[in-house]
Amino acid sequence: MAGDWTFLTNHAHVLLCVARDPGMRMRDIAxxxxxxxxxxxxxxxxxxxxxxxxxxxxxxxxxxxVNRQAPLRHPMDRDHAIGEILELLGR
Structure with a gap:
């Protein structure tokens, strides 16, 4: 097996939770x-x-x-906004 990795980080998953439900409790996010x-x-x-x-x-x-205009953090991706990722993932 190739390991238990995913394409999105925990930070991305938490951001998706917040984008989906802005009132989500921390326990539910976790x-x-x-x-x-x-x-x-x-x-x-x-x-x-x-x-x-x-x-x-x-x-x-x-x-x-969520500030959808905030740029992605990695130097390769800084010309893209976080909102683009959220749109891509349907949030």
């Missing part, structure tokens, strides 16, 4: 992606720090908004 809740929190923090996601507090819940 379960969907297959990571711990702590890892999901770190990834969401990374995405917020990187300018890919904005967090808005609504009572006890968080709601997220």
């Amino acid at each position: 379960d969907t992606v297959g990571i711990t809740e702590r890892a999901a929190q770190r990834i969401v923090s990374d995405l917020i720090e990187g300018g890919y996601v904005e967090r808005e507090r609504d009572g006890r819940r968080n709601h997220y908004r």
Whole structure:
């Protein structure tokens, strides 16, 4: 077998969760992606720090908004926006 790898990173999977359901709870993101809740929190923090996601507090819940104009991070891909990936994957 060629190994258990995928084309998308956990960061991409978390971003897809947020794009699909902006009010998704961290526990549900973690379960969907297959990571711990702590890892999901770190990834969401990374995405917020990187300018890919904005967090808005609504009572006890968080709601997220994806910045679809943010460029991809890798030097080979910087001329493409994150929104292009989301569109490609139907989000």
